[in-house]
Amino acid sequence: MNVSRVLESTLSQLTGALEQSESTLKTGGDPRVKVIGALLVTVAAVSVRRWEILIALLVLLSGVAISAGMTWKRLCAGWAGGLFFAAVVAVPAVFNSGWQLALLLVLRSEASLTCWLLLILTTPFNLVLRALQALSVPTVFIAILSMTFRYIFLLVQTAQDMLLSRRSRIVGRMTGADHRRMLSSTAGVLLGKSMQMSDDVYHAMASRGFRGEIRVMQNFEMATRDWSLLVSVAALAAAVFVTGR
Amino acid sequence: MHIPDGYLSPSTCATLYTASAPFWYVALKKVKARLHTKLIPRLALFAAFSFVLMMFNVPLPGGTSGHATGVGLATVVLGPWAGMLAISTALLIQALFFGDGGITAFGANAFNMAIAGCLVTYVFYRLLLRVFGMRPWAQAAAAAIAAYIAINFSALLAAIEFGIQPMFFKDAAGHPLYAPFPLSVTIPAMLIGHLTFAGLAELAITGGVVTYLKRTSPGLIAAGPAPFSWKPVAAVLALLIILTPVGLLTAGRAFGEWSAQDFQNADARVQIERAAGGAPAPSDAPNGLRRFAKLWSAPLRDYSPKFISNPSAGYILSAVVGVALLLIVILSFGALARRC
Numbered sequence: 325m326n327v328s329r330v331l332e333s334t335l336s337q338l339t340g341a342l343e344q345s346e347s348t349l350k351t352g353g354d355p356r357v358k359v360i361g362a363l364l365v366t367v368a369a370v371s372v373r374r375w376e377i378l379i380a381l382l383v384l385l386s387g388v389a390i391s392a393g394m395t396w397k398r399l400c401a402g403w404a405g406g407l408f409f410a411a412v413v414a415v416p417a418v419f420n421s422g423w424q425l426a427l428l429l430v431l432r433s434e435a436s437l438t439c440w441l442l443l444i445l446t447t448p449f450n451l452v453l454r455a456l457q458a459l460s461v462p463t464v465f466i467a468i469l470s471m472t473f474r475y476i477f478l479l480v481q482t483a484q485d486m487l488l489s490r491r492s493r494i495v496g497r498m499t500g501a502d503h504r505r506m507l508s509s510t511a512g513v514l515l516g517k518s519m520q521m522s523d524d525v526y527h528a529m530a531s532r533g534f535r536g537e538i539r540v541m542q543n544f545e546m547a548t549r550d551w552s553l554l555v556s557v558a559a560l561a562a563a564v565f566v567t568g569r
Numbered sequence: 570m571h572i573p574d575g576y577l578s579p580s581t582c583a584t585l586y587t588a589s590a591p592f593w594y595v596a597l598k599k600v601k602a603r604l605h606t607k608l609i610p611r612l613a614l615f616a617a618f619s620f621v622l623m624m625f626n627v628p629l630p631g632g633t634s635g636h637a638t639g640v641g642l643a644t645v646v647l648g649p650w651a652g653m654l655a656i657s658t659a660l661l662i663q664a665l666f667f668g669d670g671g672i673t674a675f676g677a678n679a680f681n682m683a684i685a686g687c688l689v690t691y692v693f694y695r696l697l698l699r700v701f702g703m704r705p706w707a708q709a710a711a712a713a714i715a716a717y718i719a720i721n722f723s724a725l726l727a728a729i730e731f732g733i734q735p736m737f738f739k740d741a742a743g744h745p746l747y748a749p750f751p752l753s754v755t756i757p758a759m760l761i762g763h764l765t766f767a768g769l770a771e772l773a774i775t776g777g778v779v780t781y782l783k784r785t786s787p788g789l790i791a792a793g794p795a796p797f798s799w800k801p802v803a804a805v806l807a808l809l810i811i812l813t814p815v816g817l818l819t820a821g822r823a824f825g826e827w828s829a830q831d832f833q834n835a836d837a838r839v840q841i842e843r844a845a846g847g848a849p850a851p852s853d854a855p856n857g858l859r860r861f862a863k864l865w866s867a868p869l870r871d872y873s874p875k876f877i878s879n880p881s882a883g884y885i886l887s888a889v890v891g892v893a894l895l896l897i898v899i900l901s902f903g904a905l906a907r908r909c
Binding site for chain 2: 362363366367369370371373402405406409413416417420421422425428429431432433435436437440441444452462464465467468469470471472473475476478479480483504505507508509510511512513514515516518519521522523525526529530534535
């Protein structure tokens with residue numbers, strides 16, 4: 325398969341993954357609690373030194389994910405993110421330091437991945453961002469993150485269209501150097517378009533009254549259910565941390 | 570190079586978040602002052618572009634392929650400070666949505682790729698532009714080479730972070746708890762891949778895009794050697810100075826750097842014999858070595874000033890003194906050359 329087709333396929337998978345990453349599962353609960361909970365559980369999982377505890381945590385998180393409506397296929401696709409380092413570091417570690425350490429490395433990474441996958445798939449991204457803002461992350465970062473996420477879709481679509489139009493005009497085989505030239509010019513055009521688009525977006529924002537200040541509506545209220553979720557997650561993280569030492 | 574969660578200890582992750590925070594703060598201040606209200610759309614669009622660029626697998630000689638990180642382009646187009654913010658944002662989106670890099674390891678990934686990558690690219694890009702002058706290929710060549718050096722520097726930092734794990738984080742039985750391989754394994758392992766495939770992909774895509782932009786949108790990249798700013802150079806030097814205590818972690822002395830006293834030390838003798846391929850070390854230091862060792866006694870011998878008890882602080886002070894002396898020598902030569 326030639327490089328532009330591989331790239332097109334990668335971009336198409338990326339679009340699919342981005343669309344899938346938008347919250348599609350049963351939502352509910354205060355997003356601040358979910359973000360704090362994900363952070364606490366991740367830090368606890370990373371600190372664990374016993375693989376049995378990590379297996380128990382992974383089973384629990386997977387159970388929560390499946391009960392929230394996540395498919396096994398999506399869950400396994402999420403776990404695949406940790407497999408590259410597992411192959412490069414954890415597998416050689418079996419021969420160097422034993423299978424227990426290799427298992428620990430893989431399980432820590434997969435537990436953290438599951439935790440954040442669960443957060444992202446059960447919480448709309450705009451709520452995650454508002455939760456981050458409520459947790460004192462600077463507003464300017466929130467705004468940049470939010471716009472970046474939105475424009476990735478557009479740029480991926482633009483890149484796909486450019487590659488398709490280029491491929492439809494190519495006859496015969498291309499050499500590696502031809503591919504490099506084509507990818508460089510595609511990336512160059514995309515960069516030019518991005519910069520042009522950033523000016524257009526800025527003018528659109530300025531014409532609507534944007535003066536550099538960002539105000540976000542904050543209407544989170546902690547219900548009893550949220551407090552009990554926060555206490556449960558904190559207790560889980562503490563239990564994982566203490567028993568995993 | 571996107572380090573996932575669980576391979577670095579929580580304290581390493583916390584240290585690297587702490588190390589990254591001042592750079593993010595300064596970058597935000599500088600970029601806000603320069604772009605003002607344009608800051609948000611410009612950084613967001615470039616972060617989105619870097620994200621998409623990381624999907625571009627470039628075919629490399631030998632039938633392999635690799636992808637660029639966009640660090641070189643970000644620095645050349647946006648400058649080092651805006652570049653580090655844009656790349657950090659792209660890395661955070663990757664970690665959140667694709668599990669490419671961990672959340673606890675985000676500080677480490679941003680430090681290696683976004684912060685160190687952009688600063689190193691900037692320093693080498695400016696230096697190389699001065700060397701290449703106004704030749705038509707100068708910008709593309711300078712950007713490509715600077716990006717190649719930067720990605721390898723980032724890989725070296727990641728290798729150091731992995732390599733120090735088994736030294737500091739072990740269980741009671743002495744088994745490693747995180748990445749288990751020592752520096753002698755992690756540095757070559759990371760650098761071989763980056764000096765070849767990943768580095769070449771960064772070089773090819775950065776050089777190719779800058780060549781294309783110079784032809785079609787020259788306004789996007791600075792024309793010719795711009796006024797040199799010492800601030801990013803100072804930031805890189807500060808970064809390297811902070812990292813000097815890593816030298817304390819290596820066991821024994823470098824090959825050929827043994828002192829006369831080392832021939833009386835049992836551990837050092839073992840190292841000398843190992844380095845000599847098993848040949849027995851002389852029972853006493855050779856005469857010449859003993860005689861000339863007394864000729865000069867360095868004031869900061871072994872990078873450990875006598876008035877500082879903490880070895881790390883000694884290393885850092887030695888690095889500061891060394892850099893200051895080098896600057897004095899270079900600036901004096903420069904002044905002398907101008908006068909002649």
